[in-house]
Amino acid sequence: MDTMERMALWFELHSLQERYVSVLDNDRLEEWPALFTEDCEYGIIPKENADMGLPVGIMWCNNQRMLRDRVVSLRNANIFEAHTYRHMTSGLDITPVDADTVEMKANYVVVQTRANGESQVYQAGRYEDRVVRTAEGWRYQKKRVIYDTSRVQTLLATPV
Amino acid sequence: MNAPLSAADAAPSEEKLVFFPRADGSRVPYAVFSSQEIYELEQERIYRGPTWNFLGLECEIPKPGDYKSTFVGDTPVVVTRTDDGELACWVNRCSHRGAMVCRNARGNASSHACVYHQWSFDQRGNLLGVPFRRGQKHMSGMPKDFDPKCHSLRQLKVESYRGLIFATFSDDAPMLPDYLGAEMRPWIDRIFHKPIEFLGCTRQYSQSNWKLYFENVKDPYHASMLHLFHTTFNIFRVGMAARSIPDARHGLHSIITVTKNEEDTADAYKQQGIRSMDDGFQLEDDSVLGHVKEYDELTTNHIQPIFPQLVIQQIHNTLVARQLLPKGPDNFELIFHFFGYTDDTPALRELRLKQANLVGPAGYISMEDTEATELVQKGTRRDPAACSVIEMARDNPEQQDTVITESLIRRFWAGYQKLMGL
Numbered sequence: 001m002d003t004m005e006r007m008a009l010w011f012e013l014h015s016l017q018e019r020y021v022s023v024l025d026n027d028r029l030e031e032w033p034a035l036f037t038e039d040c041e042y043g044i045i046p047k048e049n050a051d052m053g054l055p056v057g058i059m060w061c062n063n064q065r066m067l068r069d070r071v072v073s074l075r076n077a078n079i080f081e082a083h084t085y086r087h088m089t090s091g092l093d094i095t096p097v098d099a100d101t102v103e104m105k106a107n108y109v110v111v112q113t114r115a116n117g118e119s120q121v122y123q124a125g126r127y128e129d130r131v132v133r134t135a136e137g138w139r140y141q142k143k144r145v146i147y148d149t150s151r152v153q154t155l156l157a158t159p160v
Numbered sequence: 161m162n163a164p165l166s167a168a169d170a171a172p173s174e175e176k177l178v179f180f181p182r183a184d185g186s187r188v189p190y191a192v193f194s195s196q197e198i199y200e201l202e203q204e205r206i207y208r209g210p211t212w213n214f215l216g217l218e219c220e221i222p223k224p225g226d227y228k229s230t231f232v233g234d235t236p237v238v239v240t241r242t243d244d245g246e247l248a249c250w251v252n253r254c255s256h257r258g259a260m261v262c263r264n265a266r267g268n269a270s271s272h273a274c275v276y277h278q279w280s281f282d283q284r285g286n287l288l289g290v291p292f293r294r295g296q297k298h299m300s301g302m303p304k305d306f307d308p309k310c311h312s313l314r315q316l317k318v319e320s321y322r323g324l325i326f327a328t329f330s331d332d333a334p335m336l337p338d339y340l341g342a343e344m345r346p347w348i349d350r351i352f353h354k355p356i357e358f359l360g361c362t363r364q365y366s367q368s369n370w371k372l373y374f375e376n377v378k379d380p381y382h383a384s385m386l387h388l389f390h391t392t393f394n395i396f397r398v399g400m401a402a403r404s405i406p407d408a409r410h411g412l413h414s415i416i417t418v419t420k421n422e423e424d425t426a427d428a429y430k431q432q433g434i435r436s437m438d439d440g441f442q443l444e445d446d447s448v449l450g451h452v453k454e455y456d457e458l459t460t461n462h463i464q465p466i467f468p469q470l471v472i473q474q475i476h477n478t479l480v481a482r483q484l485l486p487k488g489p490d491n492f493e494l495i496f497h498f499f500g501y502t503d504d505t506p507a508l509r510e511l512r513l514k515q516a517n518l519v520g521p522a523g524y525i526s527m528e529d530t531e532a533t534e535l536v537q538k539g540t541r542r543d544p545a546a547c548s549v550i551e552m553a554r555d556n557p558e559q560q561d562t563v564i565t566e567s568l569i570r571r572f573w574a575g576y577q578k579l580m581g582l
Contacts, residue, residue, distance in 0.1 A: 018168035027479035044522070048265065055513055056360030056498040058522040062514070076441055077392040079528045151365040151493065152521035154530050 001096065010094055013104055013131060021087040024159060029074065032159065033067035036140045038133060040064055044145040044160055047125065058156055069160065080157040085122070086111045087160075100133040101141075104134045108145075110160055112153075123149045123160060165210055165410045166578045176582055177201065181537065181547060185411075185573030186554055191544035193369040193537060198580075199489040205580050206468050207233025208484075212319070212326035212340075214470030214483055215249065217497055219323060220356045225268040225283065231485050232327055232469075237316060238262045239325060242283040243270070246318060249327040250285030250313040261313065276329045285313030295522040322352035324470070324481065341407045342468065347415045347464055351454055351474055359498040359512070363523040366530040368537035370492040371576070373484055376529050377465045378572050380404055380416045380563035381552055386532055389524045392441050393449070400460070403562040410578065411571025412467035418563065420451075420458045448517050448524070451476045452508055467575075475525070477508065478515040494530075496520045 001009070016035070023031040036042065045057030061067050074080075092106040105128055112122035125147035132141045146160050177198055192198050209211060213232045216239060221228055227240040229252060238261075254261050254274040261274045261281065271288055273280040279447040282286045287308040295301030316327040319336040326336055333339060340348060342541040366373070376382065381401065384390050400418050407413040443449070451460065454477065462474040471482040483495040496519065500512050519526045540546070550573075553565035576582075 008490075044362075046362060049362075052360070054360030056359070056362065056516055056522050058362050059517060060513055061517075063445060066448070066517075069329060069445060069448075072441060072443075073389055073524055077389040078524065079388065080531055096399070107250065137369045151363045153365055154367065155364070155527040156522040157527060 009096065009102070010092070013094055013102060014092055016107060016131065016140075017089060017092060017104075017127075020140075021089060025085050025087055027084075029071045029158070032071065032153065034065050034108075034136075036064050036067060036143070037134065038064045040067070040140055041142045042067060042140070042145075042159075044156070046150045047097060047146050047148050048150055050144075050146045058152065059159065074157055078157060080155055081115050083115070083158070084113045085158055085160075086113075089127075097130075101130050102138075104129045104131060108160070120153070121149070122153060123147050125149065125160070162362065164476045165412065165575065166581075171437050175400070178582060179545070180573070180577055180582060183577070184554075185570035185577070186550045187547040188550065188573050189545055189547050190401065190540035193372060194489050194541050195544065196489055198572075200488070201580060202486070203233045203235075204550055208329040208354050209404075209579065210328070210330045211579075212328050212333055212336055213468065214466065215325045215327055216316070216483070217323055217356065217358055217481060217499060218247075218320055218325055219356055219499070220497070221247075221264075222417040223268065225270050226548060227262065227269060227272075227283075228266050229262055229264065230483070232316065232329065234488070236260060237327065237435065238272070238325065239318065240283045247318045247325060249316040249318040250281075251316070253313070254279055254309040255313055256290075281313055284329065285315050287311045287313075295507070302371065319346055322348060323356055324352065341409060341413060343405055343407050344413045344415065344466065347417075347462065348466075348472060351462065351472060351479065355502040356479070356499040357502045357504070361421055361498070362496045362520045364494045364496070364530060365487075366492055366494070367490060368492065368533035369489055370484055370486040372533035372536050373492060373494065373529070374465060374467075374572060375569050376533060377471050378414050378416070378568035380418075380568075381566055382532070383418075383461075383563065386528045388497070393443055393446075398500065401561070403560055404562060404565055404568050406568050406571040407561050407575075410467075410575035411568070412575040412579070413465060414568045414571070415464040416568070417459050417463075418461040420460055422565055448514055449476065450511055450515075452511060473519065475519055476515050478519055479512065480519060 042061045043057045044059040088109045090107045095103045110123045113119040128144040130142040131138045164296050180330045181187045215230050221241045224243045238252050239249045256279045259276045277483045278291045293302045318327040403417040464472040473480040481497040485493045518524050550566045
């Protein structure tokens with residue numbers, strides 16, 4: 001892969017990440033599952049467990065249907081205070097595995113604004129992703145959200 | 161010692177900090193949720209009183225030297241496994257100038273040294289060494305009457321029951337099995353009947369008083385009202401067999417169970433027009449609600465608070481020991497210690513991990529609890545003398561086969577008043 005190809009690939013994957021952030025930050029949750037493959041794995045796990053090799057996290061889905069269930073539940077069943085996320089990402093690092101598979105890492109900070117109008121750093125952490133090329137474009141086959149902010153403030157409803 | 165827990169030294173003439181208008185726990189003054197004075201008294205009479213405080217699971221610190229930092233109330237403590245395999249617990253505060261000795265959440269160490277002046281302590285908290293104790297050259301050291309034996313870290317009594325570690329500051333605490341009591345032990349034994357494996361922690365921080373969470377786990381009435389996931393996706397029905405059992409002596413511990421039967425009571429909801437009944441939603445993947453029968457009966461929910469800082473939970477096949485820690489009158493932290501059994505099949509282990517989606521900070525059937533406790537905190541702060549109204553099933557206090565009751569909450573407050581001398 002020459003330099004231009006690598007830059008183009010980085011740009012494509014950065015665009016995927018920007019789209020991911022955009023659906024979460026702008027209340028378009030219904031579009032979120034479609035950014036994953038049907039057989040995807042999505043998990044949010046505290047860094048302390050990840051560091052110790054322990055498996056438990058606060059959300060774990062092993063197919064796209066579970067992601068859609070999460071959205072239906074958030075829209076219709078769960079009760080939580082209205083809030084907004086703003087994701088800031090940095091340090092996107094890509095490692096091609098083969099022509100259609102790339103592993104990537106990035107840092108994120110989520111600023112949450114709650115109903116009283118206060119904005120706070122809700123979570124800092126990193127993404128560890130595996131993306132694959134599909135007919136619809138790049139999609140997440142695996143997304144591991146590893147959060148540093150081990151104390152979850154109040155609750156976590158919207159995915160990170 | 162089987163006497164009910166009560167405040168030993170509450171002087172009768174002492175003016176009470178708050179006024180409970182009824183002795184049966186059916187009226188609770190809001191002051192108990194936000195008063196700093198009450199909070200300070202709780203640290204003294206509850207967390208440093210005759211209680212056993214949950215610290216963690218033995219399988220978190222299996223090897224000699226393993227340790228974990230945690231709290232009894234808001235006092236930082238360290239629990240360690242000593243080289244001879246026993247458990248020890250000490251206050252994490254150097255006996256020299258008061259610095260925290262252990263700065264890690266977890267680790268393994270044969271001894272612990274304070275970074276400030278390198279005073280070092282053994283795994284039990286006994287003082288091992290003081291640098292320059294005998295001085296150097298012309299510079300003098302510690303005085304001749306300095307006795308290291310008198311300057312250990314403050315040590316707590318620590319015991320375990322079926323792999324659950326508890327500690328107490330008090331010499332007046334009953335033996336641990338007696339403290340847990342005859343009503344609670346069979347239910348603990350049920351969950352901890354074979355070796356367990358630690359699967360990790362998650363932590364949740366709520367801007368509300370710790371007792372609001374205790375009320376919540378003694379409140380089967382809210383389950384199908386607040387947690388709409390149950391009824392939206394047909395998990396929990398009012399017709400299931402239920403138990404709501406308090407500790408018979410003081411009511412501070414309790415257990416709620418809900419057990420599946422075949423009876424379909426969806427009609428009961430529809431007739432009452434409760435918002436939680438909605439036939440319209442189906443999970444695309446209902447494996448999250450799978451249930452492998454592991455015990456005598458098919459109990460979907462086992463919620464067992466052991467006062468003051470443990471809640472044992474089995475929901476479907478998720479197993480959790482929740483540690484409840486007060487962080488001032490307005491905040492608490494919940495630490496969910498997930499576990500499985502060492503002989504889990506890979507499929508059962510995967511089911512436990514998948515069902516972690518049900519509980520914890522992002523849990524389908526638990527995320528609302530901290531939302532509710534924060535709503536109470538915000539709603540009550542301004543009017544300390546006003547009271548909660550806790551009446552459900554008050555005229556049937558002995559009934560235990562019900563979830564439509566607030567009897568466990570009333571028993572809790574009656575026990576709390578006695579222990580606090582209020």
